[in-house]
Amino acid sequence: MAAAISPISEGPATGNAARARSVDRPAQPKIIPPPAIPERNYPMAVLVNKDTRVICQGITGSFGALHTKGCFEYGTKMVGGVTPGKGGKKDPNGLPIFDTVRQAVDATGADSTMIFVPPAFCADAILEAMDAGVRLICCITEGVPVNDMIMVRKVLDDRNAAARGMDSAHARELFTLIGPNCPGIITPGPKTGDGSAQSKYTNAGCKIGIMPGYIHTHVSEAKTGKAVGIVSRSGTLTYEAVWQTSQLGLGQSTCIGIGGDPVRGLNHTDCLRLFEEDPDTHGILMIGEIGGEDEEAAAEYIKDHVTKPVAAFIAGRTAPPGKRMGHAGAIISSGAGGKPTGTADSKIEALRAAGATIAMSPADMGKAMAEAMGLTPARV
Amino acid sequence: MKIHEYQARDLLASYGIPVPSGQVITSKEDAAQAYKSVTQDAGTDLAVVKAQVFAGGRGKAGFVKLVRSADEATEAAKFMLSNRMVSNQTGPEGLEVNKLLIAAGVDIAHEYYLAITTDRATRRNFLIASAEGGVDIEQVAEDNPDAIIKTPIHPLLGLQSYQAREVAYALGFKGKQINQAVKIMMALSKLYHDKDCSIAEINPLITTPATTDNPDGQVLAIDAKFNFDDNATFRHKDIQALHDPSEDNPAETRAAKMGLSYIALDGNIGCLVNGAGLAMATMDTIKLEGGDPANFLDVGGSASEEAVTEAFRIILSDQAVKGILVNIFGGIMRCDIIAQGIVNAAKEIGFKIPLVVRLEGTNVDAGRALLEKASGDLPTLQAATDLGDAAKKMVAAVG
Numbered sequence: 001m002a003a004a005i006s007p008i009s010e011g012p013a014t015g016n017a018a019r020a021r022s023v024d025r026p027a028q029p030k031i032i033p034p035p036a037i038p039e040r041n042y043p044m045a046v047l048v049n050k051d052t053r054v055i056c057q058g059i060t061g062s063f064g065a066l067h068t069k070g071c072f073e074y075g076t077k078m079v080g081g082v083t084p085g086k087g088g089k090k091d092p093n094g095l096p097i098f099d100t101v102r103q104a105v106d107a108t109g110a111d112s113t114m115i116f117v118p119p120a121f122c123a124d125a126i127l128e129a130m131d132a133g134v135r136l137i138c139c140i141t142e143g144v145p146v147n148d149m150i151m152v153r154k155v156l157d158d159r160n161a162a163a164r165g166m167d168s169a170h171a172r173e174l175f176t177l178i179g180p181n182c183p184g185i186i187t188p189g190p191k192t193g194d195g196s197a198q199s200k201y202t203n204a205g206c207k208i209g210i211m212p213g214y215i216h217t218h219v220s221e222a223k224t225g226k227a228v229g230i231v232s233r234s235g236t237l238t239y240e241a242v243w244q245t246s247q248l249g250l251g252q253s254t255c256i257g258i259g260g261d262p263v264r265g266l267n268h269t270d271c272l273r274l275f276e277e278d279p280d281t282h283g284i285l286m287i288g289e290i291g292g293e294d295e296e297a298a299a300e301y302i303k304d305h306v307t308k309p310v311a312a313f314i315a316g317r318t319a320p321p322g323k324r325m326g327h328a329g330a331i332i333s334s335g336a337g338g339k340p341t342g343t344a345d346s347k348i349e350a351l352r353a354a355g356a357t358i359a360m361s362p363a364d365m366g367k368a369m370a371e372a373m374g375l376t377p378a379r380v
Numbered sequence: 381m382k383i384h385e386y387q388a389r390d391l392l393a394s395y396g397i398p399v400p401s402g403q404v405i406t407s408k409e410d411a412a413q414a415y416k417s418v419t420q421d422a423g424t425d426l427a428v429v430k431a432q433v434f435a436g437g438r439g440k441a442g443f444v445k446l447v448r449s450a451d452e453a454t455e456a457a458k459f460m461l462s463n464r465m466v467s468n469q470t471g472p473e474g475l476e477v478n479k480l481l482i483a484a485g486v487d488i489a490h491e492y493y494l495a496i497t498t499d500r501a502t503r504r505n506f507l508i509a510s511a512e513g514g515v516d517i518e519q520v521a522e523d524n525p526d527a528i529i530k531t532p533i534h535p536l537l538g539l540q541s542y543q544a545r546e547v548a549y550a551l552g553f554k555g556k557q558i559n560q561a562v563k564i565m566m567a568l569s570k571l572y573h574d575k576d577c578s579i580a581e582i583n584p585l586i587t588t589p590a591t592t593d594n595p596d597g598q599v600l601a602i603d604a605k606f607n608f609d610d611n612a613t614f615r616h617k618d619i620q621a622l623h624d625p626s627e628d629n630p631a632e633t634r635a636a637k638m639g640l641s642y643i644a645l646d647g648n649i650g651c652l653v654n655g656a657g658l659a660m661a662t663m664d665t666i667k668l669e670g671g672d673p674a675n676f677l678d679v680g681g682s683a684s685e686e687a688v689t690e691a692f693r694i695i696l697s698d699q700a701v702k703g704i705l706v707n708i709f710g711g712i713m714r715c716d717i718i719a720q721g722i723v724n725a726a727k728e729i730g731f732k733i734p735l736v737v738r739l740e741g742t743n744v745d746a747g748r749a750l751l752e753k754a755s756g757d758l759p760t761l762q763a764a765t766d767l768g769d770a771a772k773k774m775v776a777a778v779g
Contacts, residue, residue: 068666147609323676
């Protein structure tokens with residue numbers, strides 16, 4: 001039987017295995033699982049942790065290089081990068097560059113990737129990562145055509161469905177796509193650097209993306225001793241939420257920027273499920289915006305499945321219908337054959353009815369989270 | 381990106397979808413000739429003159445007219461090209477009309493609705509059809525949702541003929557109409573995928589009455605509306621060429637050239653923010669504090685000092701603006717670049733109106749130091765500690 005989904009042993013694949021694979025390539029790619037966690041002396045949080053091995057697709061481009069450096073300095077286990085034609089060279093951080101993702105995975109054992117290639121090549125980059133078995137794919141690039149994402153999601157969903165049917169339903173052994181058009185994902189670690197934005201920052205954190213690392217707080221350094229999971233469709237608004245919770249003495253288990261596009265990887269509901277299952281997440285802060293019905297679906301999920309305190313903010317209450325507010329997905333539309341959908345008020349109503357604490361002002365996102373958790377919001 | 385009705389008709393025709401004959405004119409002198417030519421082709425004396433603008437409400441505003449002679453066509457063209465069109469979608473100042481479509485009138489036996497668009501929840505494109513076309517389809521969706529047929533399109537295989545046949549039978553097409561309708565649906569689906577549309581809508585799709593040589597009538601597309609995925613126009617030079625810059629807001633175009641995302645609104649508080657979500661949230665906060673935002677402006681993550689200065693020029697070009705709120709949470713965007721942009725704008729244009737600045741994030745200390753140093757050039761500047769504080773100070777300053 002083709003047990004293509006069973007976890008492989010830790011460490012990089014051997015040369016023999018790599019050769020064998022090129023001769024007899026399985027129909028289903030083998031997914032590189034996250035490394036096993038022997039003892040949980042630090043929070044695992046969701047999807048990524050200090051042992052996550054990350055490559056950057058588009059590592060020699062200006063943004064790819066800049067943010068590879070940022071992640072490297074934060075303490076992320078960056079293990080290499082991919083730029084076709086530049087294989088064999090090293091980047092300024094001393095990371096090896098490969099021509100293909102498969103080469104990078106074989107040599108480094110990478111299980112995660114962040115993608116900075118231009119929009120026209122993102123679908124190709126995501127499919128390449130999937131075929132090489134990279135389990136967590138984070139696409140930062142903005143401007144990917146919707147039809148490309150529809151096609152990519154179809155392939156990803158089919159593979160995950162096949163994997164579930166064959167073996168385990170555990171998310172650790174499925175492909176996860178974050179983005180596109182997103183800030184990425186971060187699991188903060190305890191600070192080890194001198195506290196400035198530039199210095200090497202943690203040795204147990206994992207930042208995959210473009211967010212400023214230093215605004216995040218590890219639970220061990222949070223005055224309340226509690227950590228929240230944050231999920232958001234927006235970049236800078238996420239930083240605002242992280243900042244506010246940090247100021248109020250809350251740590252963050254993991255922050256996931258799911259991105260502002262209409263068709264994407266993870267959505268709010270997927271992240272709520274991950275946070276609900278994570279024992280080290282004590283509350284969930286959800287930041288939505290106008291457009292689509294993702295927040296309404298999340299409200300349904302909260303009502304039926306979430307036991308942890310949830311706070312929410314929806315951006316765009318003052319946005320006029322029919323105007324795209326920067327993000328491709330942020331538009332109040334009356335699509336073919338429907339009423340105006342995706343208004344802020346319909347989302348707020350649904351979330352409130354599901355029991356979430358609503359921040360009406362973005363200045364109160366942290367406060368709403370603290371209130372939902374029954375904490376006195378005292379500034380520190 | 382949107383295109384005009386006449387361009388949409390050409391696009392349909394290029395995919396083999398039949399449309400009544402039509403001509404575009406830009407001056408009233410051409411109306412008579414166009415009328416003669418389209419009516420002759422169609423063997424009728426009825427034609428319709430339609431203003432080519434993106435705004436809806438054309439019919440009620442008198443900018444869609446049925447005509448039965450060359451004189452009537454000339455009269456209608458004269459009216460439409462010399463008056464601004466005011467409808468519930470244009471605002472009181474109305475829109476200038478530069479192009480008219482003159483199309484042959486057709487007798488209609490029945491009107492249908494046909495569209496393709498993306499369903500975000502299921503991540504599929506859907507074919508949407510109804511036998512109650514011609515009218516406001518949103519009203520149909522509300523009053524009688526069963527009258528709308530939704531068919532998912534396979535992301536890798538596309539629409540299949542059997543699906544189109546099912547829809548054609550369900551809509552009540554008969555005889556030779558079935559194959560015509562199936563062909564139209566398949567062509568529309570191909571067009572949608574080929575050109576990366578976000579909406580492709582034919583409303584109405586019609587059947588003509590039975591005649592002796594055509595006992596089942598003919599299936600025709602009368603009007604069409606397309607919208608294209610802005611993220612994908614880079615790979616469609618032909619669609620880019622259809623873009624009509626005269627329909628753009630000049631300030632928005634100017635902003636886009638500098639990589640800024642700007643949308644003009646009705647209020648008096650100008651906003652300069654990094655990130656779309658934070659920009660929306662900043663507008664919301666202003667409103668909560670009792671103020672009214674004059675614009676949405678996202679400077680993005682990689683703006684230069686020059687782009688920031690240009691952003692101030694654009695905001696200040698709106699005469700209604702009585703104060704400016706700057707809200708920056710630096711991630712990729714560095715606070716010192718924003719600060720330098722503010723200083724440059726102060727030197728170049730000068731701020732006579734209140735300016736509230738909230739900076740946080742990457743290089744915030746360098747940014748604050750720059751503003752401190754230039755305080756002589758920034759007499760109206762107030763620093764804010766957080767977003768709530770910024771909005772309060774701004775609304776108070778504007779009064």
